[in-house]
Amino acid sequence: QVQLVESGGGLVQAGGSLRLSCTASGSIYSIKTMGWYRQAPGKQRELVAAIASGGSTTYADSVKGRFTISRDSAKNKVYLQMNSLKPEDTAVYYCNVVFGVLRHEVWGQGTLVTVSS
Numbered sequence: 001q002v003q004l005v006e007s008g009g010g011l012v013q014a015g016g017s018l019r020l021s022c023t024a025s026g027s028i029y030s031i032k033t034m035g036w037y038r039q040a041p042g043k044q045r046e047l048v049a050a051i052a053s054g055g056s057t058t059y060a061d062s063v064k065g066r067f068t069i070s071r072d073s074a075k076n077k078v079y080l081q082m083n084s085l086k087p088e089d090t091a092v093y094y095c096n097v098v099f100g101v102l103r104h105e106v107w108g109q110g111t112l113v114t115v116s117s
């Protein structure tokens with residue numbers, strides 16, 4: 001069984017920074033991608049950033065230049081450094097990992113990020 005544990009959410013003022021962390025544990029192997037999604041109230045879940053096993057990254061246009069995704073492959077960890085936060089970044093942020101030949105997908109429980117204006 002694979003488990004993702006997220007941390008680092010909280011309340012921050014606009015313009016501030018937060019760093020999210022996610023650790024994958026259990027029977028996880030051959031990780032393909034690690035990423036972060038978010039879901040704001042009344043909105044669909046959307047991709048924020050993802051990093052592939054080779055290191056290539058993808059970002060939502062709304063966070064480019066402000067957020068940085070990174071990973072520690074040896075520890076099965078992924079991070080999301082969020083700078084210049086805006087109230088519209090308020091959402092529950094979910095860690096996502098795709099692994100294995102069959103591209104199994106697992107989600108974290110979510111961590112709330114609230115940006116006050």
